[in-house]
Amino acid sequence: xxxxxxxxxxxxxxxxxxxxxxxxxxxxxxxxxxxxxxxxxxxxxxxxxxxxxxxxxxxxxxxxxxxxxxxxxxxx
Amino acid sequence: xxxxxxxxxxxxxxxxxxxxxxxxxxxxxxxxxxxxxxxxxxxxxxxxxxxxxxxxxxxxxxxxxxxxxxxxxxxxxxxxxxxxxxxxxxxxxxxxxxxxxxxxxxxxxxxxxxxxxxxxxxxxxxxxxxxxxxxxxxxxxxxxxxxxxxxxxxxxxxxxxxxxxxxxxxxxxxxxxxxxxxxxxxxxxxxxxxxxxxxxxxxxxxxxxxxxxxxxxxxxxxxxxxxxxxxxxxxxxxxxxxxxxxxxxxxxxxxxxxxxxxxxxxxxxxxxxxxxxxxxxxxxxxxxxxxxxxxxxxxxxxxxxxxxxxxxxxxxxxxxxxxxxxxxxxxxxxxxxxxxxxxxxxxxxxxxxxxxxxxxxxxxxxxxxxxxxxxxx
Ligand SMILES: Cc1cc2nc3c(=O)[nH]c(=O)nc-3n(C[C@H](O)[C@H](O)[C@H](O)COP(=O)(O)OP(=O)(O)OC[C@H]3O[C@@H](n4cnc5c(N)ncnc54)[C@H](O)[C@@H]3O)c2cc1C
Numbered sequence: 001x002x003x004x005x006x007x008x009x010x011x012x013x014x015x016x017x018x019x020x021x022x023x024x025x026x027x028x029x030x031x032x033x034x035x036x037x038x039x040x041x042x043x044x045x046x047x048x049x050x051x052x053x054x055x056x057x058x059x060x061x062x063x064x065x066x067x068x069x070x071x072x073x074x075x076x
Numbered sequence: 077x078x079x080x081x082x083x084x085x086x087x088x089x090x091x092x093x094x095x096x097x098x099x100x101x102x103x104x105x106x107x108x109x110x111x112x113x114x115x116x117x118x119x120x121x122x123x124x125x126x127x128x129x130x131x132x133x134x135x136x137x138x139x140x141x142x143x144x145x146x147x148x149x150x151x152x153x154x155x156x157x158x159x160x161x162x163x164x165x166x167x168x169x170x171x172x173x174x175x176x177x178x179x180x181x182x183x184x185x186x187x188x189x190x191x192x193x194x195x196x197x198x199x200x201x202x203x204x205x206x207x208x209x210x211x212x213x214x215x216x217x218x219x220x221x222x223x224x225x226x227x228x229x230x231x232x233x234x235x236x237x238x239x240x241x242x243x244x245x246x247x248x249x250x251x252x253x254x255x256x257x258x259x260x261x262x263x264x265x266x267x268x269x270x271x272x273x274x275x276x277x278x279x280x281x282x283x284x285x286x287x288x289x290x291x292x293x294x295x296x297x298x299x300x301x302x303x304x305x306x307x308x309x310x311x312x313x314x315x316x317x318x319x320x321x322x323x324x325x326x327x328x329x330x331x332x333x334x335x336x337x338x339x340x341x342x343x344x345x346x347x348x349x350x351x352x353x354x355x356x357x358x359x360x361x362x363x364x365x366x367x368x369x370x371x372x373x374x375x376x377x378x379x380x381x382x383x384x385x386x387x388x389x390x391x392x393x394x395x396x397x398x399x400x401x402x403x404x405x406x407x408x409x410x411x412x413x414x415x416x417x418x419x420x421x422x423x424x425x426x427x428x429x430x431x432x433x434x435x436x437x438x439x440x441x442x443x444x445x446x447x448x449x450x451x452x453x
Contacts, residue, residue: 008367011367011401011421011422012367012368012401013271013272013273013419013425014271014272014369014403014417014419014425015230015271015367015369016271016272018265018266018267019230019231019265019266019271020367022230022265022266022295023230023231026230026295026309027338027339046266046267049267049293050266050267050293050310053293053310053311054293054295054310055310055311
């Protein structure tokens with residue numbers, strides 16, 4: 001099981017959390033786990049929508065304090 | 077104290093001029109030595125490339141002699157860095173010279189890497205270099221009608237460019253009287269048509285009004301040049317007769333090669349702008365890994381904070397200010413109207429309706445830029 005790589009996109013409006021995640025996912029290897037940190041409430045919906053459409057795996061999503069922690073595995 | 081600035085673009089130039097003014101007594105007395113190394117003797121106003129691509133500016137209007145933009149106290153060499161030896165506080169240049177420093181600033185910018193997407197270089201037009209912008213203009217002039225697709229790679233500099241080029245395409249074809257023969261479709265990587273929510277909210281009805289279609293969650297995977305199709309990571313396809321692309325970007329090769337940062341993006345402290353793990357190395361502009369847009373505007377505000385801090389380090393031994401993530405971007409909404417977005421780490425941008433005066437302000441800024449990089453504005 002690979003360790004997860006943190007993508008810290010807290011307090012950013014442009015390019016924003018989903019763009020940061022897509023950029024890092026492109027460079028990751030199949031099987032890598034990325035944990036996106038986001039303070040944007042939209043991320044809880046936006047991110048799973050893209051992850052599903054792009055055929056990757058959603059591993060979990062939880063809010064700790066003000067920060068969303070969204071775990072994703074690159075599947076292809 | 078030796079201060080070395082690597083990169084003579086927007087960030088490096090504003091920083092060096094600002095610092096030279098703040099430390100004029102120290103440079104006069106020889107206590108501080110300020111040196112800049114760059115890869116070119118010319119400075120390009122990159123936002124002008126969008127106008128070049130539509131025949132509204134000629135390439136020679138984009139350049140100034142770099143030495144003419146610098147304060148006299150700055151020692152300037154066109155001699156790009158080929159090796160960063162951070163553990164020894166020195167760099168090695170193309171000419172083989174070694175420059176030692178006490179404080180280093182890296183502002184080497186970013187570059188498009190269309191070759192990372194198979195088929196993109198052969199299939200698409202770009203406007204991120206002088207050569208490609210001229211080629212795009214020639215192609216636009218020849219175009220008589222058909223499907224125009226605008227596709228966007230990640231990450232890229234100037235996040236507003238995809239929207240601006242779309243409005244400009246509409247106006248350009250309209251002015252040629254062939255808008256009714258052109259279908260414009262815009263493809264964007266995330267689930268709305270711009271990364272900034274308020275820009276997306278404003279641009280969506282604007283696109284509808286001018287008859288631009290769009291598809292979201294579209295990340296380029298490859299271009300089938302023969303059949304004129306872009307295939308996405310998400311499994312969809314974009315068909316085109318004319319493909320306009322904002323390609324994926326990277327930092328400079330030397331940054332990757334010397335392992336300063338993955339893909340050329342240097343890990344940078346969000347507030348202090350120092351390179352993570354190196355207190356005497358600072359990073360500015362596109363080559364940071366900061367979660368702020370890669371714009372001249374971000375480079376400008378970072379440079380002002382950093383110049384004040386570096387001058388304070390020299391004078392009182394400590395930095396005095398934090399960078400708050402400030403960015404201010406003009407948004408051209410076609411060839412005669414514009415608006416702007418201003419935001420920082422904590423406040424989202426609020427968008428005003430586009431207006432003609434804002435467009436003329438942007439046109440004026442295209443000239444004021446030269447005053448701005450001299451550190452006077
Ligand atoms: C088409 C287009 C439109 C744009 N529109 C806008 C806009 O409307 N608003 C906005 O704010 N921004 C805009 N930008 C973005 C803006 O131009 C950049 O974000 C900005 O120039 C970044 O500044 P920088 O100092 O990081 O890098 P740059 O200005 O790119 O400067 C990098 C410098 O480093 C030098 N260099 C490179 N390698 C080396 C080396 N090895 N050693 C020494 N020196 C080196 C180069 O010669 C150059 O002088 C646009 C860009 C483009 C291409």
